Every structure is written in C-alpha cells, then in structure tokens.
Amino acid sequence: MKIPTILSVLLATSLAITAHTAPTTSSTNDTALFANLVEYDHKAAAALVAHYNNAVYDSSSYRTNAISTKAAASKDILPFCVAIASNPTRTRVYKNKQSCDSKGWTTLFVFTAHTKKDSRHASYPVCIGSAKNPDRSLIQTLKSNCDGNGWKHESTLYYSGKIGADNTVSKVHESTMIWQTSKPDRMMFYPYYAGDKHGWGNGRNLGYRTRWRLATSREMNILKADLPSHEAVNKKIKIVSPPDVATHRCVQNLIQVVPVTRVDPKKPIILQGKTLQRYVDWASRDDCSHLVSSSSIQFARTTIAKTGFTSIELVIKNKVYAAVSLRGDVATPEYYIHLALQESLRTGQSIPVTVDNKQKDQIVALVAGTVATFGGENTFNLAIPKK
Known part of the structure; x- marks a missing residue:
C-alpha cells in the first residue's frame, strides 16, 4: 500500500529523538503555561x-x-491522561487514566483514542514510550513500538481521522500538536500550545477521538x-x-x-x-x-x-x-x-x-x-x- 505524501512527511518528522535538531532554550520553562493548570478538587x-x-x-x-x-465500557477506545512537570518542563502520558495528579505531576488534559486498529476509523499506529531521569514520555507516529535509543515502549494507539488524501478514515476528529526539544529529549503535548514560540520544535498533529481538561x-x-x-x-x-x-x-x-x-x-x-x-x-x-x-x-x-x-x-x-x-x-x-x-x-x-x-x-x-x-x-x- 502506498503511503500518502503527508504520511511520508510525518514519518520523516516523527519523534526520532536521537536525530532531531530541536532548539534548546530556557523558554521551554513557560510560566504562562503553568498558570493554566487546574487545581482539581x-x-x-x-x-x-x-x-x-x-x-x-x-x-x-x-x-x-x-x-x-450500565453498558460495558469500550475496551478498544481508552482515555490517555497527559501530565506536566517542571525542572525541566516535560510531559508524561498515562494510559487508561482520566486524572494523573500524582507524584509531582499535574493533569494537563485527557484524550481518548483507539487502542486497536480500525481500518476505517483508526488506521495508523502511534507508540508511546518513556524514559527516566527525568521521568518523561515521547510519542512516535507511524510506529507501533517505541523501544530503543534509551526509551521503553509503554502502549500503542491508532491515529484517528483523515491524514491523507487517499485515506477513507472520517476526517472528523480532535487533534493536538506534539512538540519536542532536547537536553534532555522530551516533548510538549497540549491543545493550542504554540510550542515554536517557547523553545520547542518539530511540531506535528496527532489525531484522536475526544479531549477535555479537568x-x-x-x-x-x-x-x-x-x-x-x-x-x-x-x-x-x-x-x-x-x-x-x-x-x-x-x-x-x-x-x-x-x-x-x-x-x-x-x-x-x-x-x-x-x-x-x-x-x-x-x-x-x-x-x-x-x-x-x-x-x-x-x-x-x-x-x-x-x-x-x-x-x-x-x-x-x-x-x-x-x-x-x-x-x-x-x-x-x-x-x-x-x-x-x-x-x-x-x-x-x-x-x-x-x-x-x-x-x-x-x-x-x-x-x-x-x-x-x-x-x-x-x-x-x-x-x-x-x-
């Protein structure tokens, strides 16, 4: 199957953490972003x-x-909780959680995504990996496993929505830009965040089903x-x-x-x-x-x-x-x-x-x-x- 041109671009710019040239700047410690955090009661x-x-x-x-x-909850579409921590600013993704306020992490937002491939509604794999010192996550598009280069694979989801002209997947979906930077390699993942204005680079969208914040x-x-x-x-x-x-x-x-x-x-x-x-x-x-x-x-x-x-x-x-x-x-x-x-x-x-x-x-x-x-x-x- 021929991969659409846009997917080729995504593949080239996926979070190949060891090969990127994303900027490293103190502006990634964005005080305005931390001012948005909700203190959920x-x-x-x-x-x-x-x-x-x-x-x-x-x-x-x-x-x-x-x-x-009640009806059984879906086993194929699950919530993913995105949390943020500082020093340095970084994000962590937790599978099957609707809040991740714990151990120094504060919930940024929650998104839901297919965790099994659906040839019509969620065709392309996305992997989530983690690393330590400091604890953090990465997301790589068009990959089903994130093991390697110091990262440990944690979970796989599937890109929802239309990402190529010859893809029959419904175009109706939510999406958020993923940004990255280095020293240490890490990502920022938050709706409407202008990462390129805050020291982050290599931005691209991830499509999924829904999103909300606490x-x-x-x-x-x-x-x-x-x-x-x-x-x-x-x-x-x-x-x-x-x-x-x-x-x-x-x-x-x-x-x-x-x-x-x-x-x-x-x-x-x-x-x-x-x-x-x-x-x-x-x-x-x-x-x-x-x-x-x-x-x-x-x-x-x-x-x-x-x-x-x-x-x-x-x-x-x-x-x-x-x-x-x-x-x-x-x-x-x-x-x-x-x-x-x-x-x-x-x-x-x-x-x-x-x-x-x-x-x-x-x-x-x-x-x-x-x-x-x-x-x-x-x-x-x-x-x-x-x-």
Whole structure:
C-alpha cells in the first residue's frame, strides 16, 4: 500500500529523538503555561460522583426506573491522561487514566483514542514510550513500538481521522500538536500550545477521538447545581453496548451528524438516519449500510417536564447506544455535544451536559467519574483560576 505524501512527511518528522535538531532554550520553562493548570478538587468531585451514581444506578425498590447495570465500557477506545512537570518542563502520558495528579505531576488534559486498529476509523499506529531521569514520555507516529535509543515502549494507539488524501478514515476528529526539544529529549503535548514560540520544535498533529481538561471548582459547581435534574433524566435511559464493529462504527458516524444546538423538551423529534446523506455515505464506506434504516437521532426522547431537562439519544434497532442529558431550550455548542456523545458510547453511560454560564463556548460534563470541561482555545489557554 502506498503511503500518502503527508504520511511520508510525518514519518520523516516523527519523534526520532536521537536525530532531531530541536532548539534548546530556557523558554521551554513557560510560566504562562503553568498558570493554566487546574487545581482539581478531587474530594468534591468524588462526593458529586457518589451522589450521582447512587441516584442513577441504585436499583432499590423505591427507584423503579433506576438502572441497576450500565453498558460495558469500550475496551478498544481508552482515555490517555497527559501530565506536566517542571525542572525541566516535560510531559508524561498515562494510559487508561482520566486524572494523573500524582507524584509531582499535574493533569494537563485527557484524550481518548483507539487502542486497536480500525481500518476505517483508526488506521495508523502511534507508540508511546518513556524514559527516566527525568521521568518523561515521547510519542512516535507511524510506529507501533517505541523501544530503543534509551526509551521503553509503554502502549500503542491508532491515529484517528483523515491524514491523507487517499485515506477513507472520517476526517472528523480532535487533534493536538506534539512538540519536542532536547537536553534532555522530551516533548510538549497540549491543545493550542504554540510550542515554536517557547523553545520547542518539530511540531506535528496527532489525531484522536475526544479531549477535555479537568473542571475547576467553579465549573464543578455549575454541574452540581443541575445534577438532580440530570439524575432524573438519566435513570430512565438504558444504554447498551454495540454488539459488533459495524454497529460501533455506525454509532460513531451518527454522532457526527447530530445537527442541533437547542432541544425543545415539549416537541420530541425523531431524525431518521436514512434522511442524512453524509451518514448514508459513511455507512457504505464503513460496511454498516444494513443498519441505516433502523438508525435515528431522537431529541427529547426522555424528558422531565417539571425541570425542562431532556435528552438526545442515538438509536439503532430500538436500542440506545449513546445519550446526553441537557437543559431544554438552552443553546448548547453542537460540537461539544458530539464529543459528549462519543464519551457516552465509550463509557456506556449517558453523559450529563451543562453549559457554562460564564463561558458559552464550553460545557461541563460528568464522564465516568470525572468532572470534565470540553471547550476550545479559551478553555485550554486562558489563565484559569485555581478555585
């Protein structure tokens, strides 16, 4: 198979740590970046999660609609936690973690990625390696093993998204630039970070499924205020796990065509998958056309009238595979709804989504026990209050 030209470039500029000429400068100790770090209140988050889980998943008799079990979390798409430390500034990547605040490390952000090759949605290997003194990670694209040159291989993921003109992978994905420098060889990996302005070099993108950062205390309190209403919706939603690759692909594709930013809880709408041309085309590409006629996006499928909280649910063959709960008649950024639905598919749980009342271009969500903030450049790069 011929590798696209862009992949050849990526291969040449992959983190060949021993051969690069990246600059070494004290400016890699970027004080502005460290000012962005979130002091995540683990105790408050644990209390919030415990309350939510008790309300939604408790199967006691007085909660007749409560869900006693949830769908199994995906084994093929996992979270990767990126942490930062100083002296020198460096990053570390931890597989299957949603927080990596420990032993001098502070969580920068979390991304999710395929850990098994999918010929349609995640075609190209990426390896993560580590080294000591100081402890740090590297990421090498187009390699499945990072052993060698003083590095120890830790894990492999697969590049999501379209990275070449002749690649059929969906172009819809998140990506972040990876930067590197030397003495010691290390990398910087953080959304929207202008590494070339801070002493880093050899930048290139890594594509993956979703990303978020840990919520501040202020953001956590926004979600907390809405949580009882989310609980009432989500204990009525039963999500099941995709039975095969075809179903998983089709659900992922259905997520990308959800077209709404505002849901009217008084007007339930069913949008049939067969009416969405992009979805039909992608289903043909991804060998799941047989599921199109039974696919639908259902708005306000589950609603609590007295609160106005409602849901968006993705259905194939009358089974729900991904869902979010949200306040009805409030504009919610569409793209972040997509990311929350991806997390619902991954975790097997309906995701509570609340719009930040101070920063409209971000949402706060509960993702498998973590209070997470999804957003764009401002979310990641503006100075974030510690509390």
